[in-house]
Amino acid sequence: xxxxxxxxxxxxxxxxxxxxxxxxxxxxxxxxxxxxxxxxxxxxxxxxxxxxxxxxxxxxxxxxxxxxxxxxxxxxxxxxxxxxxxxxxxxxxxxxxxxxxxxxxxxxxxxxxxxxxxxxxxxxxxxxxxxxxxxxxxxxxxxxxxxxxxxxxxxxxxxxxxxxxxxxxxxxxxxxxxxxxxxxxxxxxxxxxxxxxxxxxxxxxxxxxxxxxxxxxxxxxxxxxxxxxxxxxxxxxxxxxx
Numbered sequence: 001x002x003x004x005x006x007x008x009x010x011x012x013x014x015x016x017x018x019x020x021x022x023x024x025x026x027x028x029x030x031x032x033x034x035x036x037x038x039x040x041x042x043x044x045x046x047x048x049x050x051x052x053x054x055x056x057x058x059x060x061x062x063x064x065x066x067x068x069x070x071x072x073x074x075x076x077x078x079x080x081x082x083x084x085x086x087x088x089x090x091x092x093x094x095x096x097x098x099x100x101x102x103x104x105x106x107x108x109x110x111x112x113x114x115x116x117x118x119x120x121x122x123x124x125x126x127x128x129x130x131x132x133x134x135x136x137x138x139x140x141x142x143x144x145x146x147x148x149x150x151x152x153x154x155x156x157x158x159x160x161x162x163x164x165x166x167x168x169x170x171x172x173x174x175x176x177x178x179x180x181x182x183x184x185x186x187x188x189x190x191x192x193x194x195x196x197x198x199x200x201x202x203x204x205x206x207x208x209x210x211x212x213x214x215x216x217x218x219x220x221x222x223x224x225x226x227x228x229x230x231x232x233x234x235x236x237x238x239x240x241x242x
């Protein structure tokens with residue numbers, strides 16, 4: 001069922017020179033997308049969740065609650081840029097990762113719940129994008145992605161905060177795209193219950209280490225098997241609710 005959502009977006013004219021350079025700019029871009037998308041646009045609900053996550057990170061960075069807050073801020077900027085790039089590509093009929101395409105191509109389907117869009121976007125962003133963002137951040141900061149480092153500890157310290165936001169989203173967004181109540185749907189309940197953000201983020205860090213150590217082999221694996229799995233997961237998350 002289509003809701004005729006316009007595919008226009010404030011990121012439509014995006015290019016490399018307009019990439020956000022700070023957490024404040026990332027937040028501004030996400031707030032602009034939020035204000036542009038109508039409630040009947042599935043993109044709005046992934047962006048809404050991601051905005052909550054980014055604001056929580058920005059608050060902790062500002063409070064100095066990390067070993068190296070500058071590193072974590074850089075990671076968030078690098079990470080968000082991959083989302084903006086994927087959206088820009090989709091809006092301009094260019095190639096984007098299959099896990100992202102699954103969500104972008106269905107963002108006007110009213111028989112998919114808001115939480116499905118939110119989790120499908122998080123799936124694509126974490127399982128496909130996050131390893132690259134970690135590697136880019138390490139290159140920009142002259143650090144190395146390695147378990148047990150202060151940066152890894154900062155990275156994992158966020159898990160509790162992020163899990164709390166996901167739990168809130170599971171309740172707040174557990175409605176139809178247009179806001180109506182959902183029936184009890186076993187496959188959807190099972191998928192939501194099995195969502196493991198900490199596990200996905202741990203996998204992303206391990207993939208980043210592999211890319212760092214052997215870029216050619218690791219990227220081939222990430223863009224092959226891992227991306228296929230992420231795309232399959234997005235497809236499963238976006239099965240319409242009757």
